[in-house]
Amino acid sequence: xxxxxxxxxxxxxxxxxxxxxxxxxxxxxxxxxxxxxxxxxxxxxxxxxxxxxxxxxxxxxxxxxxxxxxxxxxxxxxxxxxxxxxxxxxxxxxxxxxxxxxxxxxxxxxxxxxxxxxxxxxxxxxxxxxxxxxxxxxxxxxxxxxxxxxxxxxxxxxxxxxxxxxxxxxxxxxxxxxxxxxxxxxxxxxxxxxxxxxxxxxxxxxxxxxxxxxxxxxxxxxxxxxxxxxxxxxxxxxxxxxxxxxxxxxxxxxxxxxxxxxxxxxxxxxxxxxxxxxxxxxxxxxxxxxxxxxxxxxxxxxxxxxxxxxxxxxxxxxxxxxxxxxxxxxxxx
Numbered sequence: 001x002x003x004x005x006x007x008x009x010x011x012x013x014x015x016x017x018x019x020x021x022x023x024x025x026x027x028x029x030x031x032x033x034x035x036x037x038x039x040x041x042x043x044x045x046x047x048x049x050x051x052x053x054x055x056x057x058x059x060x061x062x063x064x065x066x067x068x069x070x071x072x073x074x075x076x077x078x079x080x081x082x083x084x085x086x087x088x089x090x091x092x093x094x095x096x097x098x099x100x101x102x103x104x105x106x107x108x109x110x111x112x113x114x115x116x117x118x119x120x121x122x123x124x125x126x127x128x129x130x131x132x133x134x135x136x137x138x139x140x141x142x143x144x145x146x147x148x149x150x151x152x153x154x155x156x157x158x159x160x161x162x163x164x165x166x167x168x169x170x171x172x173x174x175x176x177x178x179x180x181x182x183x184x185x186x187x188x189x190x191x192x193x194x195x196x197x198x199x200x201x202x203x204x205x206x207x208x209x210x211x212x213x214x215x216x217x218x219x220x221x222x223x224x225x226x227x228x229x230x231x232x233x234x235x236x237x238x239x240x241x242x243x244x245x246x247x248x249x250x251x252x253x254x255x256x257x258x259x260x261x262x263x264x265x266x267x268x269x270x271x272x273x274x275x276x277x278x279x280x281x282x283x284x285x286x287x288x289x290x291x292x293x294x295x296x297x298x299x300x301x302x303x304x305x306x307x308x309x310x311x312x313x314x315x316x317x318x319x320x321x322x323x324x325x326x327x328x329x330x331x332x333x
Contacts, residue, residue, distance in 0.1 A: 004060075005033040006101060007084030007166065010092050011074030012051060013041040018093040018210075019050050026090065027058055031101035034088075036061045037078045042068030047092075072176035072184045075159075079169060087166050089159040089185075090207075097206035104163050104202060110139060113196035115163040116150070118205035124212070131155060136201040143199040147190075148242035157186030161207055168195055180229050182220055190236040221270060223260035223281045230256035257285040258308060261320075265328040275321070278332065282317040 008026060012019060026036055038051040040063060051063040064077055075089060090096065104115050121129045133155055136146055150156035168174070174191050176184050193199075220226070234253045237245070260281050264270055289312065299305045307327070314320050325332055 004035045004084040005031075006035075006086045006088050006163070007078070007082035008034050008036045008088045008090060009039065009075055009078030009082065010037065010090050011039050011041055011071045011078070012043060012047050012092045013068065013071070013074070014043050014045045014047060015092045016043075016046040016050060019047055021095050022090065022092050023050075023054050023061075025095040025097070027054075027060075028098050029096070029101050030098050031105075032060075034060060034101065035082075035084060037081055038063045039074040039078050040065045041070070041074040042066060070178060070181070072178045072180075076175050076178065079175065082166060085166055087164040087169060088162075091160055091209075093210055093212070094160065095208050097208070099204075100206035103204040103206060106202060108200075110198070111165075112137075112139075112163075112200040113165050113168060113198045114143075114193065114200075116155075116199075116201040117161050117207060118203065119161050119207040119209050120205050122208060122210045130205055132205065133201050133203070135203045136199070138197075138199045140197055142241070143193060143196055144240045144242040144245075146199055146201075147193050147240055148245050148248070151237075152248065157183065157189060158209075159185040159189060160209070162189065164192060165196075168192065171195075177232070180232070181222075181225070183229050183233060187232060187236060190233070190239075194236075194239050221263050221267065223263040223270075223273075224277065226260045226263065227257065227281065227284055230260075254285075254288060257288055258311065261285050261311065261324070262307065265324045265330050269330050269332060274333065278321050279317040282311075282320050285311060286315060286317070 010022065010026075015022075023036070023038070026034075036058075038054065038061065040048040040051050042065075048063075048065055051065075054061045055063045062081070064081060066074065066077055079087065088101070100117070104117060116133065118130065118132050121131055123129065133150070133153065138146060147156060155161070169192065172191075172195050174188065176188050180187070230253055234249055237249045264273055264278055264281060299308060307324070310323060311320060314323075321332070324330075
């Protein structure tokens with residue numbers, strides 16, 4: 001059996017409205033040497049049936065059905081089943097232009113460890129925005145400076161604008177963390193980039209990313225879990241050596257801890273967040289704040305600056321908790 005150049009992994013969950021658009025765009029690629037793995041993550045709508053219908057239409061398509069476990073678990077099933085030289089991930093509610101995979105390789109024979117592409121963002125108000133990166137090529141050396149550049153440009157984390165080498169994923173047994181609900185793709189990408197020596201950014205934009213109001217990133221509100229996720233990312237980032245990255249890590253982590261505090265008050269009362277949990281979140285911020293007290297974050301919003309100053313100058317979790325409750329009209333016991 002011929003090994004395909006690319007294994008395309010698509011986690012599928014309750015996306016019957018968008019799934020055919022996604023799959024059709026993949027099957028219409030001008031680059032045809034691929035296998036498509038559709039991982040039905042226990043969908044309750046017709047998504048699973050749609051997957052099976054495409055298996056009958058095209059012999060490059062394989063479908064797998066599993067109990068619901070989240071996108072990370074679905075992607076891991078795809079990695080276990082993949083046979084291609086490269087791995088690609090696509091979200092089932094997005095779609096790609098016909099030259100998406102062709103443009104990854106360009107006219108070069110060199111086989112990079114990871115290849116990036118630009119993307120087009122479709123906003124809720126109907127507008128579109130090109131998310132563009134500068135061309136870059138490293139064929140043998142440290143990729144840390146480029147990783148840092150991508151992090152600062154907010155274009156590193158997503159797995160769906162990259163091609164990964166299957167051999168590296170297999171050699172180091174890199175998998176998605178299934179117990180974290182967000183930033184799991186960034187963590188995967190960081191763990192992968194620790195083991196590579198070549199990288200390429202193609203100045204092409206064939207991926208169409210849609211922003212929906214119901215996205216997990218916008219609805220997630222568990223401050224303690226967010227602290228745990230942020231700590232995992234911080235520890236992984238410390239493996240990279242680039243000019244200025246330590247300050248970036250410290251500021252980013254401090255912002256995340258501040259965000260975890262705000263989560264407890266901004267959008268109403270959280271279930272099960274009693275006094276001990278609230279104080280834990282606040283103390284975590286205060287402890288890191290004390291360690292890196294030379295860091296000051298200048299938020300554009302006057303309200304955010306006021307709240308940050310409150311936490312900066314007030315060292316009492318009790319006082320902070322009371323003030324924040326009054327500020328956001330939230331009543332905790």
